[in-house]
Amino acid sequence: AQKVTQAQTEISVVEKEDVTLDCVYETRDTTYYLFWYKQPPSGELVFLIRRNSFDEQNEISGRYSWNFQKSTSSFNFTITASQVVDSAVYFCAVVNFNKFYFGSGTKLNVKP
């Protein structure tokens, strides 16, 4: 079975701090896809990034960056210079046979 572990249930930071959200996954597949989604207080699910297992390059998008380490089955997400608008629940997910398997989520509180 696929499994995604987000060990950090809740994190609180002060605005402008950097924060890293951890994601560890399990999969038997040699080829797989990983995702991060953001769920703001309004409740919708917002796509952040998609990564396939062949591409281990780190990715940066503005203040967001992702570190994919296939050797440790981790796909961590860093927000640089956090802002209050980053306050949300963040989900990591692995795709297997056209189905998403989500972690339990990390709630990020960014305080002004």
Next chain:
Amino acid sequence: NAGVTQTPKFRVLKTGQSMTLLCAQDMNHEYMYWYRQDPGMGLRLIHYSVGEGTTAKGEVPDGYNVSRLKKQNFLLGLESAAPSQTSVYFCASSDGTRGANYGYTFGSGTRLTVV
């Protein structure tokens, strides 16, 4: 282009009542899914469909039934609601050719409370 639309957005049921949640997508997607979201547990797959007329069980199917009579619609039914089914329900769809590897399109969710 509406994407994935869930109806209703909110509902309160009494224990033992039945109801149907409707998910409609206008993107001609083959695959559709129902998830429930509970605090501290992320999103868990209830049922899914890989095409019109097909359905399959996910991780937590007990107490739910589904139907996909039309490609664009995926219905989730609760025959006899229980307080344990209080949750936020999300519907999602994905393209049949590219599959979920290219991501889901999510609905905005249905908040269901069973009292």
